[in-house]
Amino acid sequence: MSVRTFDLPDLGEGLTEGEVISWDVAVGDTVAVDQIIAVVETAKAQVDLPCPFAGTVTTLHAQAGEVVDVGKPLISVEVAGTSSADTALVEDATERSTATQERMDEERAGSGNVLIGYGTSEAKRGRRRRVGRRPSSSAPAGAPAAEMALTLSEDDATPEPSAPSPVSTEGTSxxxxxxxxxxxxxxxxxxxxxxxxxxxxxxxxxxxxxxxxxxxxxxxxxxxxxxxxxxxxxxxxxxxxxSSGESRRAAESVTSVASDATGPSAGGTTPTTATTGLRDERVPLTGIRRTIADRLSRSRSEIPDATTWVDVDATGLRSLKDDLAATVPDARIGYLALLARIVVAGLARFPELNASVDTEAGEIVRKGVVNLSLAAQGPRGLVVPVVHGASAMSTEQLSAAIRDVTGRARAGTLSPAEMTGGTFTLNNYGVYGVDGSTPIINHPEAGMLGVGRIVDKPWVVDGALAVRPVTQLSLSFDHRVCDGGVAGGFLRYVADCVERPGALLAGL
CATH class of the missing domain: 4.10.320.10 (E3-binding domain)
Incomplete structure (x- = not known):
């Protein structure tokens, strides 16, 4: 018998540390080769980490919530004597675990060719350890404004509540x-x-x-x-x-009970009241939240963005959705899939927006394929899954792909490759019951189309006042890649297709 220690492997270029989110094993447990032992979060993604050894767990070198440097001990396992075949299997498992995210090699450190909040960085950060704090008496009422402007749900019709900040307020060991x-x-x-x-x-x-x-x-x-x-x-x-409303009410009920039980805080600080649930608190920017903050700041500082918008009558889009539901119900083609189809067709007509800017080379790089990004709210916060090759998909294929990536985004099971490489973002913030937004562009992309809620409003039809389902479309674009004429042309084309979806046939 011998004890072997598994060090935290290199989980991607430019990463120097990872935070242990949870352990799937405990001291004394028996583990097998390739068994998942822990969930580790890096600045790029959350990774299920397999064990390269088979045996009995003797030591967990970090607790949940602790940050571990790459190359430092993570777990020790007591293993029995192994044959040459077993040794080869262990070595192969070790190699696979260290290559978990090496398929992201195209992400050069500091290149910016990544989504908001999940980029690489040239600067190495020092080791951080999450500090225990007094439990907060209440969760945030909703995501921050920047996150609310970048959220998406597979449910196209019903507003959903924003997910609270992924930063834990538990200080318990x-x-x-x-x-x-x-x-x-x-x-x-x-x-x-x-x-x-x-x-x-x-x-x-x-x-x-x-x-x-x-x-x-x-x-x-x-x-x-x-x-x-x-x-x-x-x-x-x-x-x-x-329902989502019941879940929210249950969470609010628990928060209210915790707030009532907390009472005045110690040390003469501002007391927490049962009516507001507010308290003075400092939340450290660590892990994903820090990376998101860095990327949002970079996007805002580097991209000279502008926003234009238009209100549209969505009667035609609603009729098309209902017709498809009646004729091909198994396809489950919703508003989001139809809007994605329209966006892809619009980018084919206005390729200037399906681009990025290479500042070092001084060039505008136009892409030959549409990789459609979809802003989504997951359990760890903002994520932007990408439907790669959206321009080559049928509407039914596009609908299935969107359901797949948004579902796994909410479950927190996306791989790093599925959150990079986007060329344009579709942002359905209407699920939050809002009409419009001016979101921060998903760097290094050049444009983002936002869609507000569909709500009945007074509308003039053939000179007479009528009640119609109306939505607001807003386009944020990088003014370096195009001027207002191109941006306005793209937005008008999308609006025309929403009002009269038959216009899509002209491009087929």
Whole structure:
């Protein structure tokens, strides 16, 4: 018997550290080669980390919420004597684990050829450790303004609440969290314990309005993981129990109880009131949030953007959606897929917007294919999944691809390759019940089309006043790649296709 230590591997070019979000194993557990042992979050993505050794876990060198430098010990496993074949298998597993995200080689450090919030950086950051803080008495009412302007849901009709900030406010150690009772979960039972190590898991359960006692654990030792919570939520949604509004109300109820129980804060600071739930607090910009902040700042400082918008009568688009639902119901083609089809056709007519700017070479780079980015809100915050090759897809294929990437974005299971390489962004912020926005362009792209809610409004039709479903389309574009004439032409074409979808046939 010997003890072998698995160091945190290099999870991508330019990355120097990763934060342990949750452990799927505990000391004393038996693990197999390639078994997932932990979820690690980097500045680019969240990664399920496999173990290259088979044996018994002896030491976890980091707790959930701790940041580990690349090359530092992560887990130690006691292994038995291995044959040459076993040794080769272990070496192969190690090589695969260190190459988890090396398919992102096209992302050069500092090149900016990435989505907002997930870029590489030339500057190396020092090691950080998450600091424990007093639990916040309430979750944010919604995402920050910049995030709200970059959100998308697969549900095209019903507004959804913004996800709270992914920064955990739990300061409890992993050992305490794994054994304490579920006092802060909906429907918790006094005197019973729920085995949860990760604060992220508890936060997701609160957001979804789930009772952790009803979640079936799948990890060794009966520990509930993020995947278990996501599976429980999906099972509940499939059964029709608990709408998004009910989940939100359950989360607000839990927050209210926590706020009432907190009372005045110690040390003479501003007390928390049960009516507002406000408190003085500093939230460190770490991990994903820091990278998002850096990328948004870079986009705003580098891109001279302008925004133009138009109100459109969506009667034609609504009729087309209803006709497709009646004739090809299995295709499940919704508003978002139809808008994506129109955007792709518009970019074929106005290729200036399907481009980026190479500042070092002093060139505008126009792309030969449309890789459509879709702003989405996931459990870790803002993500921008990409439908690669959207210009070569049929409307039905495009609809299926959008459902796939947006669904996995909300589940937090996208790979880094699926969040890079976009050439233009479609942003459906209408699901939040808002009409318009001026979002920050997804660097290094040159344009973003935003779509507001579809709502009945007075509209003049053939000289008479009528009630029509109306939506607002807004285009933010990089003024370096085109002038207002091109931007206005693209937006007018999209608007005409929304009002009269038959115009799409002219380009086929």
């Amino acid at each position: 992993a050992a305490d969290a794994s054994t304490r009772g579920g006092r802060d979960e909906p429907g918790s039972r006094p005197g019973e314990a729920v085995r949860v190590i990760s604060p992220l898991v508890r936060r997701l359960a609160r957001e979804y309005g789930l009772d952790l006692f009803s979640v079936t654990p799948t990890a060794p030792g009966g520990i509930i993981t993020r995947r278990d919570v996501e599976a429980a939520r999906a099972a509940r949604d499939d059964s029709g129990v608990g």
